[in-house]
Amino acid sequence: MKMAFGFLAAILVASLSPFAHASDPSPLQDFCVAVNDSVAAVFVNGKICKNPNMVVAEDFFFPGLNKPGNTSNQVGSMVTPVNVNQLPGLNTLGISLARIDFAPYGINPPHTHPRASEILLVVEGTLYVGFVTSNPANPTMKNKLFTKYLYPGDVFVFPQGLIHFQFNVGKTNALAFAGLSSQNPGVITIANAVFGSNPPINPDVLAKAFQVEKNVIDYLQAQFWWNIN
Ligand SMILES: *[C@@H]1O[C@H](CO)[C@@H](O)[C@H](O)[C@H]1NC(C)=O
Numbered sequence: 296m297k298m299a300f301g302f303l304a305a306i307l308v309a310s311l312s313p314f315a316h317a318s319d320p321s322p323l324q325d326f327c328v329a330v331n332d333s334v335a336a337v338f339v340n341g342k343i344c345k346n347p348n349m350v351v352a353e354d355f356f357f358p359g360l361n362k363p364g365n366t367s368n369q370v371g372s373m374v375t376p377v378n379v380n381q382l383p384g385l386n387t388l389g390i391s392l393a394r395i396d397f398a399p400y401g402i403n404p405p406h407t408h409p410r411a412s413e414i415l416l417v418v419e420g421t422l423y424v425g426f427v428t429s430n431p432a433n434p435t436m437k438n439k440l441f442t443k444y445l446y447p448g449d450v451f452v453f454p455q456g457l458i459h460f461q462f463n464v465g466k467t468n469a470l471a472f473a474g475l476s477s478q479n480p481g482v483i484t485i486a487n488a489v490f491g492s493n494p495p496i497n498p499d500v501l502a503k504a505f506q507v508e509k510n511v512i513d514y515l516q517a518q519f520w521w522n523i524n
């Protein structure tokens with residue numbers, strides 16, 4: 296009886312699961328090591344699998360995440376990603392990793408990951424982090440900001456798709472590692488996408504949207520939007 300109930304529950308969960316994907320689809324085999332398909336003509340949701348007989352331990356390996364990223368740039372931070380583009384064995388597995396280095400007062404500017412939630416661990420320094428909720432009907436939750444100061448050993452989670460940032464408020468370097476719930480989380484850096492697009496968005500559109508004079512938009516579009524992600 297107990298087993299029958301478990302079986303029914305399993306069927307129910309399985310039947311609902313197509314509507315409940317919180318991360319990349321589950322693999323249907325042990326692994327699907329990505330072939331480096333930059334010249335391949337076929338595109339799939341993920342990357343094409345390498346012949347399993349040709350797979351080697353190196354396909355599941357990425358060295359060097361002990362090395363600091365170069366933070367000599369306008370925002371004073373650098374992200375070193377380890378996703379399916381750097382570690383082909385991550386293909387279909389629904390996870391990835393990043394190292395984030397911060398110079399003193401460096402920022403990882405407001406951005407979103409369209410395909411992943413992010414769990415951040417601070418290893419060195421002090422970070423001021425936050426995210427903003429979307430604009431649903433519930434007025435009390437509309438664009439609500441959640442922030443926290445983080446110290447070594449602290450962990451913080453940024454829900455999938457929400458705009459978030461990390462700011463080094465200390466006089467020393469800061470270091471964090473982030474786990475992401477996608478093999479290919481994607482990054483949209485807000486200012487870069489809005490003011491640094493190629494070609495530029497019509498400034499009349501942005502002046503109206505941001506409710507400022509067009510010369511403010513001209514100024515912003517003339518900046519160099521450094522991309523650290
Ligand atoms: C760090 O980046 C800056 C700016 O791109 C560059 O000038 C400098 O040579 C880099 N430093 C190292 C150690 O790679």
Ligand SMILES: *[C@@H]1O[C@H](CO)[C@@H](O)[C@H](O)[C@H]1NC(C)=O
Pocket residue numbers: 331333380381382383
């Ligand atoms: C894939 O190929 C490109 C171009 O040949 C190379 O730059 C890149 O490092 C390769 N990526 C991996 C994970 O081997």
